[in-house]
Amino acid sequence: MRYLIRNSTLRLVSFGVGIVFALFVTPVIINAIGQAAYGVWALISATVANYLLLDFGLSQAVSKFVAAAIAREDQKEINRICSTGIALNVISCLLSCIITVVLLYFGKDHIPQGADFAQVQTYFAIYAGTFSLLFLFRTWNGVLAGEMRWTLLAFISMVKNVIVSLSVLIWISGENGLMFLSVVNGVGFLLEGVVYWIFARRGFSVSIRFRHVDWRLGGELFRFGLTSLVAQVGQAMRFRSQPYIIVKAIGAEGVAVFSIATQLISYFTNLIRSAFGIFIPHFSRLQAQHDHDGIRQSMLSALWLSYRVSAYVGLCLVFYGGEFVELWLGPEFRDVQLVLVPMAIGSIFSTSIIPAQEFLMGISQHRITAICNIGEGICVVFASIISMMYFGIVGVGWSFFVCSFIFRACLLPYYAFRQADAPLSSYIQLLGCVALTHVLPQWIFWISVRDYMGTGYLSLFAMSVMQGLVIIVVQYGLFRLDRRLVGFADAVRT
Template identity: 45%
Template sequence: MGTSGYFARNSVIRIVSFAVGVGFALFVTPVVVGTLGKTNYGVWVLVSSVACYFLLLEGGVMQAVSRHAAAALARDDRHEVDRVCTAGFALHALSCCLALCVTGGLALFAGVFASDQLPVERLRQCLVIYSVCLSLFFLFRTHTGLLMAEMRWTLIAVLAMLRSAFTSLAVLLMITPENGLWLLAAVNGGGFLLEGAACLLFARRSGRGRVRVALFDAALARELLGYGWAFTVTQLGESMRYRSQNYIIALFSGVREVAVFSIAMQFIGYFLSLMQSAFGIMVPYFSRMQARGDRDDTAGSLLFALRLSYVTASFIGLCLIFYGQEFIVLWLGPGFAEAHDALVPLTLGAVFSLGMLPADGYLLGTARHRMLARCAMAEGVSIVLLSLALAGPFGMEGVAWAYCGVALVFRAGVVPWFVFTQAGLPLLAYARLLAEVAVTHVAPQVLLYLIMRGTLGTGYLQLALLAGMQGVLAVGIQSSLLRFTRGAA
C-alpha cells in the first residue's frame, strides 16, 4: 500500500474521532469553568497535569511493543508476537505497581496544591481517584500497542471517540460545585480504563499477542526497555514543552492566570491531537518498511508525509491566529480574551513542532530515536529555563514566546538536519519543502483573510465559513499540485 493510500485509509476516521472529542470538549469546557470558577478550574488543570506525568512511568513500553510486534508481523512470526506481548505485559504490571506507590506519595503531599477555596481533603480525593485509574490503565497498554502494530487505527479511533462521548456526557449530566473536582477525576479516569479494557478484548479476539508466563524472556524485556526509555526521555521533553508552563505561571502569577493560559494551551492540545490523529500513524509503517529493506520508498514516503503535515499545520495555525480571539470571546466571554495573546506565539511554535510529526515517526519506526530523545529533552529544559526568565517581567506572554523561540531552534533546525541526514536526503529538500508551503499555501490564505476580514460580521457561523473557505482553498491548491506532479511524472 502506498503512503497516500495508507493516510486515506487510516487517518480519516481518526480525524473524525478527534472532531467528535473536540466538539464535546468545546461544549463541556464552559460548563466546567462556570461550575468550578477560575480558581478551582486552574487547580484542576494543575492536578490533571500532575497525573498525566504518570504515563512517563510506563517507560515507553507500549511504543516498544508496537515497534517490535510490527516487525514480527511483517515477517509473519506469530511466536515472536506472543513473546513481545508477554514481556510487555510484565513490564506494564511493574509500571502499575510503581504508579500506585507514587499515588501514595501524591496523597501525602496534596496540601501543596490546596487553596482557600479548596480543602486539602477534597483535593487529595481528586488526586487519588485520578491517579489510581491511570495506574490500572497500564495493565491494558500492551494490547493497545499490539493494535497499533496491526495498524488497526480505525478501531483505536472509534474507541477514543466513544470515551470522549462517555466522559463528556457524564460530566454534563452530573457536575455540581460540590462534586466538581472528584467527578472530573472519576469520570476521566474511568473513561481511560473502559477504553483500555475494550482494546484488550479486541486484541485477544485476533488470536495473536497471547500473554504466557512460559514465554517471558528477560533479555527481550531489557530490549523493550532500552527502546522504551529513549522514547520516555522524548515524552519527558514533550511534557516540559506542553505542561511545564502551568506550574511556572502559577509560581509567578497565580492560579487564576493558569486558568486563562490553559485555554490557549487547550487549543494547542487540540492542534496536537489533530496532527497526531492524521500523522501519528507512521511508526509501525516505517518499521515494516525497514524490515523489508525499502530504503528508497521510505525516503519518498517521508517527504510526502512531511509535505502534507506542514500544509495541514499551516492551515490550522493560521485559523487559530486569525480567528482565535473572536472565538474565545464568543465561547467563554471577554474575561478570557487575553488568552489569545499567548495563543499566537504558541501557535507559531506548534506549526514547526507538529509539522515534523512524520519525521518523529520515521526516527521511532527505524529505531533512530535516541537523537530525538536528546533533542526533546534539550528543548524541554530550554523552554523551562527561558520561561522562568521571561515569566516574571512578561507574564504568560513571555512563557508563550519562550516556547515559540525554542521550538524554532530545535524543530525547524536541529531535528530536520538529523532526520534528513539519516534518511539520505539533502537538507536543501527540507528548505525547498518549507518554501513551497509558504508560497503555495500560507501566502494565499493570508491574502484571503485580508480580503474577507470583517465582511461577514461576527459569530460562530461566520467564523466557520471563513475557516471553511480557507480549508477549501488549501485542499484545492494541494489537489492541483498533486495532479500536476503526477502529470509531470
Template identity: 20%
Template sequence: MAVGFFFAPFILHRLGDAAYGVWVLAISVVGYLGLMDLGLQSSVLRFVSKGHTTGDHEGSSEAISAALWVRLQIGAVCLVLSVGLAAIFPLWFKVPPALASDARKAILLIGLTTVIGMTFGVASAVLSALNRYDLQNYVGLTQTAIRVMGVVYALRTGHGIISIAFCELIAIIVSSALLLYTAHRLYPELKVKLQKPKRETLRKLWVYSSYAFLTTIAVQLVYQADNLVVGAFVSATAVTYYAIGNSLCRYASQIVGSIGGSFVPAASTYEAAGDTAGLLALFRNGTRATIMVSLPILITLVVRGRTFIALWMGPQYARSSGTVLIILCTALFFSFANRTAASIAYGVEKHKASALWAISEGVTNLILSVVLVRWYGIYGVALGTMIPSLIVHVVFWPRYISKLVGLSAFEVIWNVWAPMFLAGVPFVIASYAMAAFPVHNLTMFFIQVLATLPVYFLAVAFIFRGYVRQQVVPRIRSVLFTSAH
C-alpha cells in the same frame, strides 16, 4: 475537537476560574506519572509491527508480555506516588483552601485512571502496530462519549472536580476492556504470559524504549510544566487563562498526531522490507499531507484566535489567552512540519538523537519559563516554550531526516516544506480580509473559516498542478464516468 471546543467552556463556566484552574493543575501534576511508562508503548508498537510483518509471533508475544509485566509493577508504584502527590498538592500550589480537600481526592482518582490506562495501553499499541486505527478510534470515541455524558450529568447536578475525575475513571475502565478484547480478536497468535520475562527481551525493549522515554520526559516538560509554572509563580486562576490558549494547540496536535502516528508502523514495514524508495515517498508525501492539514488550522488560530476565544470561552479571555495562543502556534508551524520525520525516526529505530534534542528542549523550556514568568507572566511561560522548539525544529531536524531518507537539508526545506508554506500565503490574506467582517457567534465564525478554505486548496492545487493533472483529474473523471453509467 468537537468535544474540546464545546465541552471546555461548559466545564469552565460550571466550575469557575479557580476550580477549573485547580482541575487543570491536578491533571498536569498527575500527568507526570506518565513518565513511568518508560517508553514501553513505543517498543510494543515497534516490535509487534515488525513481528507481525515477518511472522515472528513468538517475538511479538514476548515483547507484549514483558511490557505488561513491567507495567503492572510500575502501576503499583504510581498508585503510591499518587497518594504522596495528593498530600502535598495544596502546599505546592496556590490552591484556595475551600478546594484543597476536593483537589486531593481528585488526584487520587486521576492517578488510578492513569495507572489503568498505562497498564492496559499495550493493547492500544497492538492495534496501532496492525494499522487498525479505525478500531482504535471507535474505542476512543466510546471512551469520550462515556466521559462526556458522565461529566455533563455530574456538573448539571451540582457536583465538582471529584465527580469529573470519577467519570474519567469509569471511561478508562470501559475503553481498556474494549481494547483488550479487540487486540485479542485481531491478533490471536499473541500469547500473553504474566511471568518474569527473559533478560534478553527486557534488554531489547529497553534499548529501544530508553530514548522514547527521554522523549516522553520532554513532552511532559513542554506540555505539563507550563501549567505548573503558572500555578506556582502566578495563581490557579492564571492557569485557566494559559490553559485556554494552550488547549487549542493541544487539539491541533491531536489531529496532526493522529496522522503522524500511522507513519511509525509504515516506516517499520518499509525498513523491514528494505524499501528505501517507499521510505522516501513516505517522508515526502507524509510531510506534505501533515502540513496541508495543519497549516489552515494554525493560520486561523494565529490570525483569528482572539476572536475565536472570545466567542468560545468569553470576551474576558480573548486578550490574555489569545496572546498565549499566538506565541505557542508560532513554534507549531515547524514542529508539525517535522512530525512525519519523527515518526520515521521511531519506525526505523533511529530516534536516539531526536530523544536527546527533545529532552534538551524540555529542560530549556522549563528553565526559560521559570525565568521569564517573573518578567512577563503567562506570556513569558509561552515564550519559554516557543524559543527552544523553534531552535530544535528549524536547525536540527531537517539535517537529521536528510540522512535517513537520502535528501539534503536544503531539499527538505525548499522542495518539501516551502511549497506547502507558500500555498498558505493566499489563505493568510483571505483570513485577514475575512476578519474585517464582525461575527457574533461560533456558527458564523466557522462559516467564515469554511468560506476562506477554498482559497487555500486552490493554491495547493496550483502549486502541485502537475500532480493534480496527472493523478487527481483522471480519478475524478473515472468516478464521474462510473456514476453516469
C-alpha cells in the same frame, strides 16, 4: 497515500467528535465549578497526565517490535514480546501507585492558595488511582497499533470520549464538581484499557504465559522505550511545566487562562497526530523488508502533506482563535489570544515534523528525537521562568515559539533528512513551497478581510472555509503555471 487515507479517516472523525464534545463540556465545567476550581482541576489533570511517562515508552516499543515480528511471521517472537511487555507494565502500575501515595502526603506546597488540601487529596487519589490501573492494559494498545488497527483504536477512543463528555454534561454541578470529574475521567481511562484488552485478545493470536517472559528481550524493549521516554519527558516539559510556573506567580486564575490556550493547541496537535501519527509500524515493516526507497518516499510524501495541513489549521487558529475563545467562554478569557498566537505558530513547526519523528522511531534511529525533545523541554522551562518574571503569561507563550522553531524547524528536520538519505535542499524546497502556496495567501486574505469580519461562530467558520478555498485556488493557479512551484514530486522521486 492509500495507507494514510485508510488509517487516518476514522481517527480524524474520532478526533472531530472529541473536539465537538469538548467545546460543549468546557464552558459547562467552568460555569459549574468556577474559574479558580477549574485551575485546580487543570493542575490535577496535568499531574496525572504525566503518569504516562511511567509507561517508559513500552507501548511504542511493543508496537514497533510486534510490527516487525508480524512482517517476519514469527509467532514465538510475538508471544515473547507480549508476555514480556505485560510483565514490565505491571511494574509501571506499581510505581504509579507508589508515586500517588507520595504525592498525597507531600504535595501540599504545590496546590493553589485557598484550595482545601484534604479535598484535593481525595480528588487526586481517585483520579490517579484509577488511572494507574490503565498500565495493566497498555501492552494491548501497542499490540493493536503494531497490527495497524488504527480505525479500531480510534473508534474505542471516540466512544470513551462521548460517554465521558455526556456524563459531564448531564450530571456535573457545583456540589459534585471536582469529585465527579475525577471519578468519570479515571473510570473512563480504565474502561478504555479493558476494551483494548478484549479486542486484542479476540482478534490477535498470542499466548501469554510467564514462561514466555524474556528479561533479555525486556531489556531491549526498555532500551528502545527509554529513548521514547526521554522524548516524552521533553514533550511533558513543553506543555505541562508552565502551569506550575504560572500558579506560583499569579495564581489559579492565570492557570485557567493558560490552560484554555494549551487546550486549543492540544486540539491542533492531536488533529495532525491523528492524521500522521500512524507511521511507526509502517516504517518498521518497510525496514524489516529492507525497502529503503519506500521508507524515504513515504517520509517525504507524508511531510509534504503534514506541512500543508498544519499551515492551514495553525494559521486559522492564529487569525480566529481569539475571537472564538471570547465567544466560547466570555470576555474574561480575552487574554488567551496573547498566549495562543505564539503557541499556535510554534505548533505549526511541531506538528508538521510528526512524520519525520515517526520515521526515526520506526527505524530505531530516534535518539535525536529524544535529545531534541528533552533539550527543547529544558529550554522551555527556563525560558518560561525568566519570561514570566518580565512579560507574564505572554512571555511564556513566546518562549514556547522560540524553542519550537530552533528544535522543530531546524535541528530535527536536519537529522531526519540525513537519516533518510534525502538532500537537505528538499526540505528547503518544501518550506518554500508551503510559504508560497499556503502561508502567504492565507495572510494576504486575512489582512484583506479582517476589517469586514462579522461576529459569531458562523462568521468564523465561513472565514475559515473561504481561507481554505483561497489556498486551493492559488495552488491550482500556480500548478497550471509551473508545477515545480507547488509540487514536491521531484523531491519524492529522488
